[in-house]
Amino acid sequence: MTTRLERELAAAFRDATEALQPRPDLADAVRMSVRSRRQPLIVAAAAACAVILLAVGVSYAAAARHPSIASRQHHLTPAPIASARRSSAPLRLSYPVRQLAVSGSYLYVLSSATGTLSAYDRRTSTLIRQVTPPGGATAFAVGPASEVWLSFAAAPGLIGTWLLSPGLKLHSSAPGLAGETIVPVSRTAALVAAKHGLYRLIMPAPGSFGSASWRLQPGTELGQPPSTVPAGAQVVGGQVVVRTTDGNGNDGQLVIAGQPNVRYGGAPQAVVHDFAGTGGSLWVVAGTAGNATVGTLVRLDGRLRPAGPVPSASKLLSQVSAVWSAGNTVWLALGPGAWASGHSLACFAVGKQTGPVVSLPVSGQVTALAATASTVYVGAATSAGSSTTIATYPVPARCREPQPEAGGPH
């Protein structure tokens, strides 16, 4: 007869490991490891044979000396595994890329086709590790200690968030809570925007036993449906600003968590396609309901009111499809009109003087971007849109002038 303790043990074991997945390339890794350990034995055996051959007869060895032994040894020496997997920049990927992030020695790439998150070595472009959560990842974010937060939604009821170590080797799991947007606030805590407000999610460190917990943060309501499906969040001037949509990606608006009446945008005139923050400012791509591809760059203050200055008038600023920020630099993906021109990316610095706008020689549609102070990683779709090239560029000097922006409004 099964006792209650036995049933609970079985359930606890099942729950604690529900989210665990072996690495996707495990069988290949096993083969590679076994073969790489065999190779030195083969080489050693070959070397021993060569020595024996040399000892058999001087004339035979002399005849065979340089060309054959040298070539045989060369043939038997395996190519270093690392260099075989290393790809030269730019990185060419056979899938569309949804999001990039850079932290420490890693470049993280989220596939929009499979929901697989990959970690590459920034210096060598070597693939370090890939993880694919159930149903694929919907969003990820890198926290202050380089830990990686990743949400997934396989099916109704089968959703969750993982907290992974920087190399994606270890993870802990929070089954039952996922978001389109995650804002890490410490090594083990993050805010997850959901329909009715922000959840504070606390998780065990990656690889640790323990349970996650989350609770709705009081005073973070986002307003009433239908326009409260969060599709992005940024901390700007100490406030969490959330982009909401109608659930189908339409009617984008901005709202400050906890102040649902402070809003910007909405159909039909100023639909928020995308936004990013620098210091106390928001940079918003605002378009119309009829044109979901491009919009005009608008600057908002901490109360979501239009504010200046914007960079000196540039036609580029009315053809923006996406915006990112890194420090005091704003990056702009330009719309289809710029794709063929070979200048589909632009940037400018924000500070006492904002701008000028500098374009970069990037072809195709920029779909993802991540930047450090000196380098920008740009994911551009190929013409068919099914694959991506990730190239690196130095940040133009005029886009990284160290001009601290005035303190953010509160």
Add this chain to the structure above:
Amino acid sequence: MRAGDDAEFSAFVAASARRLLRGAYLITGDLAEAEDLLQTALERAYRRWSSIRWRAAREAYVRKIIVTAAVDAARRHRAPSTPLDEELLPGQPDVALERIPGRAALLQLVRELPAGQRAVLVLRYFDDLTEVETARALGCSVGTVKSQHARAMARLRELVPDEADWSLR
């Protein structure tokens, strides 16, 4: 190894690796160690793949390597106490999630058991093995499995005073 064996090996890994990883993690409590144990065990299995004929035997073979190595490693490093780091502790349980902290507490108790007893519980209640199969996996007698199991359950009941009032749900 023949090409057919290679395909069989891939299929075996696809079908069994997750279950084996979960079991390894429950015994070791450390995901990195569990992944390393799994890969090492699979490497040993791959080397003598053609001699392990039956699929059930293959999984049992790999599981035995993992369990033996995990228990040995735990016995070698018997100093499991880790200083508590406030930041690494889970947050206060949400009322709506009451049963999850209850199970987390149960897992914590299991982690405090000796490795051999912990392995018996995992093999019995996660892998659903019989006492005989558990004994085979651990390389010990059925009597040893019974005594380890009895001690483990007694310890859990000692720490959880009244099973009848234990409301995990």
